[in-house]
Amino acid sequence: MSVPVSQMWTISKYVMSQRIQGKKKYPLVLMLEPLFRCNLNCVGCGKIQYASDILRKELSIEDCLNAAKECGAPVVSIAGGEPLLHPQIEKILEGLVAQKKYIYLCTNAILLEEKLANLKPSKYLSLSIHLDGLEEQHDAIVGRKGIYQKAISAIKAALKAGFRVTTNTTFFNTADPQKAREFFDMAMGLGVEGMMISPGYNYTKASAQEKFLERKQTINLFRKILYNGNKNWVFNQSPMFLEFLAGVHDFECTPWGTVTYNILGWQSPCYLLEKGYKKSFKSLMEETPWEQYGRKSGNPECAECMMHCGYEPTAVQETFCTCKGFSSTVVATLGKIHIPPPEEM
Numbered sequence: 001m002s003v004p005v006s007q008m009w010t011i012s013k014y015v016m017s018q019r020i021q022g023k024k025k026y027p028l029v030l031m032l033e034p035l036f037r038c039n040l041n042c043v044g045c046g047k048i049q050y051a052s053d054i055l056r057k058e059l060s061i062e063d064c065l066n067a068a069k070e071c072g073a074p075v076v077s078i079a080g081g082e083p084l085l086h087p088q089i090e091k092i093l094e095g096l097v098a099q100k101k102y103i104y105l106c107t108n109a110i111l112l113e114e115k116l117a118n119l120k121p122s123k124y125l126s127l128s129i130h131l132d133g134l135e136e137q138h139d140a141i142v143g144r145k146g147i148y149q150k151a152i153s154a155i156k157a158a159l160k161a162g163f164r165v166t167t168n169t170t171f172f173n174t175a176d177p178q179k180a181r182e183f184f185d186m187a188m189g190l191g192v193e194g195m196m197i198s199p200g201y202n203y204t205k206a207s208a209q210e211k212f213l214e215r216k217q218t219i220n221l222f223r224k225i226l227y228n229g230n231k232n233w234v235f236n237q238s239p240m241f242l243e244f245l246a247g248v249h250d251f252e253c254t255p256w257g258t259v260t261y262n263i264l265g266w267q268s269p270c271y272l273l274e275k276g277y278k279k280s281f282k283s284l285m286e287e288t289p290w291e292q293y294g295r296k297s298g299n300p301e302c303a304e305c306m307m308h309c310g311y312e313p314t315a316v317q318e319t320f321c322t323c324k325g326f327s328s329t330v331v332a333t334l335g336k337i338h339i340p341p342p343e344e345m
Helices: 005-020 061-071 089-098 112-118 135-142 147-160 177-190 215-226 239-245 281-287 308-321 323-334
Strands: 029-033 075-078 102-107 125-130 164-171 194-199 258-262 265-269 274-278
Touching: 005 102, 005 308, 029 061, 029 308, 061 089, 061 258, 061 281, 075 089, 089 102, 089 112, 102 164, 112 147, 125 147, 135 147, 147 164, 147 177, 164 177, 164 215, 177 194, 177 215, 194 215, 194 239, 215 239, 239 308, 239 323, 258 281, 258 308, 265 281, 274 281, 308 323
Parallel strands: 029 075, 029 258, 075 102, 102 125, 125 164, 164 194
Antiparallel strands: 258 265, 265 274
16 A cells, blocks of 8 residues: 555554544544635536635635644645635645644645645645546546646656655546546556545535436446456555445444534534534534434435545544454555455456
8 A cells, every 4th residue: 555654653543542542533534625716617526616705715824723733633635625726825734744744635736836846745745636537537527628637747747846646536427447447557657656536425516416426336336447456556545445445344434534624614524514514623523413424324415425534534443443454454455455346347
């Protein structure tokens, strides 16, 4: 796996310390959205559908750094909107690095090349480039031609400048498994550190509701994509999460595993569902009716979801807190992940 040893060690220490303290609910990742503005209108996202007065708002440097301290999660994923549109994004990154948070800056890369000179490479910072497939597929999803080539150019420039670079890909029901495999080959050929993948979820504000996957579709799609995969593919994710996507594990969602803080406050209950906002992280954790969310709760809004924000934390918990999970992860890391054959070859 491509996650640096120092990052894995930090996360494992954090998880074990929470267990020793008897805490059952704690976040692994802070999803930080410093603004909702974006320079694209992707089919799977609806952030720019907010009213213009909301789109003009942005978090301050202090807001961002305080949120990271308040929740204590070792990993911060900076999303949006397009975070590179924030006029103080460089200072936000510097502050988070000073806190020794492992940061994934999620960007469509349109502005990345012109911003690189103002950013500093660090073992704590990974540039997570949004690429939803090869050129035709990606440009269709983001709704503009030429964005794929812009992202490829930015990846090459970032790698040359010494940055950690990963790709971030969301799959919809229009995905071609063979094209996805070709995309993986292409991405690894660029020299990226690893790839992050996840099925899309029917985010209510997204423009293309018909493109989202149901659970059975997700499992068979990822079996088709990952079965007998190239040994050179490297994923910046838990092996158990990848196996979960292929139906190997029957995990339950950990909705508090990825907490979201944005211009509206602490979003309850999770990054995907917007049921209200809390003024503090403490209020989010103590006042959210967590039992009402997750597939086993019977909540229809959670029934088909297999997104990384809820299930990657579950996989990490299994890895570090159960003997079975730890041994499965070791086997997958030293050998290869276990992916059953798809229903249709």
